[in-house]
């Protein structure tokens with residue numbers, strides 16, 4: 516069995532550790548005690564996670580003498596709104612908290628983003644601990660300090676950068692995660708290989724299926740390597756003014772796909788990112804930036820595991836609708852899209868030179884089921 520592993524996100528006074536391992540919920544109190552200022556925390560979770568994992572977490576906290584009050588939210592993206600944010604803040608305040616009381620976010624990205632934003636604003640900033648329980652949250656949303664809620668104008672538009680004081684990623688909690696959610700999180704794991712670590716992608720090709728099937732040691736290694744990859748970018752660019760944008764690989768296409776499918780259950784965020792990453796590779800190949808073979812290799816891996824790789828799978832995502840949605844993205848500047856493209860597996864780069872008309876021509880071909888084998892497109 517792999518031992519618990521720890522890495523540090525080095526952000527000066529906002530530095531914190533990410534602990535990855537097994538059976539960490541049972542040790543939550545001992546692990547959290549040194550990161551918080553008071554032996555009292557408020558655990559925020561959702562109904563699904565509460566039913567499965569809350570008691571172990573509470574027992575782990577109690578074992579180290581940490582008093583925990585609990586707030587349980589309804590599950591799902593709809594909870595990340597102003598109404599639930601307001602209610603959560605009122606509920607936390609009604610517990611009579613002090614500046615030194617910490618919030619513990621026990622759940623997926625929804626709980627982490629919402630509880631994190633509450634922590635960022637309550638009493639002008641409380642400490643908070645991320646205890647992510649989905650693969651997506653363990654490898655992505657719990658690390659890096661982005662917290663937010665959704666508005667009717669779009670997702671994640673009201674929020675704050677607020678780093679946690681500790682991240683505890685217990686891979687055992689992934690055992691209860693439905694396969695579809697696990698796979699959606701896996702897309703973000705693949706992203707780290709595709710943007711900057713070819714050897715990690717090689718490793719995922721060899722181990723991805725076993726990891727998804729339940730091998731805890733492989734899961735631990737994938738979570739640790741993903742967190743290390745994200746941390747290495749976050750420490751260079753905490754507030755996303757440059758390099759951190761590489762983490763949006765697959766997301767410009769992905770967000771448009773999610774918007775066109777209503778941000779709902781028909782296409783999960785990670786599924787949209789998988790298809791978005793494939794489109795980014797296909798477009799990179801069509802523009803002559805990257806070899807066709809790389810785009811094929813990505814398709815082979817994603818589709819073998821059951822992630823979507825063709826636009827044809829999403830009838831509402833017509834090329835016109837996609838391009839119109841992408842142009843509303845915050846990443847558009849001067850009429851040009853900022854895309855993250857690839858020179859090869861493990862070599863992503865930011866590209867501001869692609870005209871929307873070029874992307875539209877590419878998407879029209881992609882919607883007809885054609886991909887990187889098509890003749891090259893001119894860049895602009």
Ligand SMILES: NC(=O)c1ccc[n+]([C@@H]2O[C@H](COP(=O)([O-])OP(=O)(O)OC[C@H]3O[C@@H](n4cnc5c(N)ncnc54)[C@H](O)[C@@H]3O)[C@@H](O)[C@H]2O)c1
Nearest residue numbers: 563590591623624625626648649651652656661688691692
């Ligand atoms: N802050 C960031 O940097 C960042 C990055 C990526 C995504 N996000 C946000 O993350 C959110 C998506 O996160 P998510 O995919 O974790 O979704 P989620 O939090 O909605 O969790 C998915 C589902 O799994 C359930 N669940 C959670 N843990 C479980 C477990 N161990 N066993 C069984 N069921 C479990 C939840 O109750 C929910 O029904 C989005 O709101 C997105 O905007 C934030």
